[in-house]
Amino acid sequence: MDRVSVVTDIRQANQNAAHENRKVFDKCGSCVINLMSAPGAGKTSVLEATIREIAPSFKVAVIEGDLETTFDSDRIRAMGVPAHQITTGSVCHLDARMVAKALAVFPPDGADLVVIENVGNLVCPAEFNLGEDLRVMVFSVVEGADKPKKYPLMFHTSDVVLLNKIDLLPYSGVALSELLRNVVEVNPRAAIFPISCRTGEGMEGWIGWLTQELKTRSRQALSTLKT
Amino acid sequence: MHELSIAESILDIAAAEAATHHAAAVTTIKVRLGNFTGVVREALEFAFEIARQGTVAASATLEIESVPLRTRCPSCDMTGSSDFCFICERCGTPLDILSGREMQVESIELAEEEVPWIASR
Known part of the structure; x- marks a missing residue:
């Protein structure tokens, strides 16, 4: 019997595919967001509210991931924004190869921002890099203040945490200060914005942050082209 | 239940190694799994039982x-x-993370390939 040393990362195949996606996005000059949350936290609604604010200045394209239906891509397309739907069947997350397939038929040419809305799930998507620049997580405050500690990985790997539905705080029994403390403990480096995409409360902080990020990245891309 | 796709990735890595070494079968796969990954040990063990069927690691x-x-x-x-x-x-x-995010195939054990003329005798 032979013992063979392997030492290979199990995520390697996905990493390789994510790297290829990255090349496509770079060629298109797009900044890419992997948008994640539990089901029903308000990803699509936050995305709609975000598009409304930034669409006059930036070109947006959206890739939607769901187990079934085209509800979400229909909603985005109704706003005049190009959208492509991935239906995973029973797979609980998007992986880089599914996104690669989508890019083959839906190249995001000329899009300043590509948003990939992941399958609603607070656990699985966190382990699969899609080739994104930024991970943005939506968490609805009514899910409970303890969740960052119970599901730490997605919070920890996100660049931005949007605490949505703060208009429901008075009815939820959740203390925003406790939730904020738990998010900061799990990810002290994240940008955190308490928002309500329904009432618009707090949205200006997030939109300002994103606009700045998109401007900085397009300047960097321009200077790379010049050199 | 993304443990199934993790199990399939483990088996892909093991199968590629087995092919490189012209082995007849994979008998053991050793994996390092960090405590701060989105993988549940028991779920991975269960998924592996299912995913290994019909592969070169069917009895691994x-x-x-x-x-x-x-x-x-x-x-x-x-x-x-x-x-x-x-x-x-x-x-x-x-804080920076030193360990706990590992998800790695560390080593595998292989059964030697049967040489046809020996097997037929």
Whole structure:
């Protein structure tokens, strides 16, 4: 019997595919967001509210991931924004190869921002890099203040945490200060914005942050082209 | 239940190694699994039982070594085993992760390929 040393990362195949996606996005000059949350936290609604604010200045394209239906891509397309739907069947997350397939038929040419809305799930998507620049997580405050500690990985790997539905705080029994403390403990480096995409409360902080990020990245891309 | 796709990735890596070494079968796969990954050990063991069927590792054993979450403060160098609090309790700096994110095929054990003329005798 032979013992063979392997030492290979199990995520390697996905990493390789994510790297290829990255090349496509770079060629298109797009900044890419992997948008994640539990089901029903308000990803699509936050995305709609975000598009409304930034669409006059930036070109947006959206890739939607769901187990079934085209509800979400229909909603985005109704706003005049190009959208492509991935239906995973029973797979609980998007992986880089599914996104690669989508890019083959839906190249995001000329899009300043590509948003990939992941399958609603607070656990699985966190382990699969899609080739994104930024991970943005939506968490609805009514899910409970303890969740960052119970599901730490997605919070920890996100660049931005949007605490949505703060208009429901008075009815939820959740203390925003406790939730904020738990998010900061799990990810002290994240940008955190308490928002309500329904009432618009707090949205200006997030939109300002994103606009700045998109401007900085397009300047960097321009200077790379010049050199 | 993304453990099934993790199990399939493990089997892909093992099958590629088995092919490189012209082995007849994979008998053991040793995996290092960090405590701060989105993978549940029991779910992975269960998924592996299903995914290995019909592969070169159909009767292989999956050995999982758990790797604890360890952190270090980039500012004051204090190391610790974080309870999912990534702020240094001594100086308040965000902590770096030393270990706990591993998801790695460490080694495999292979059964020698049967040489046809020996097998037929």
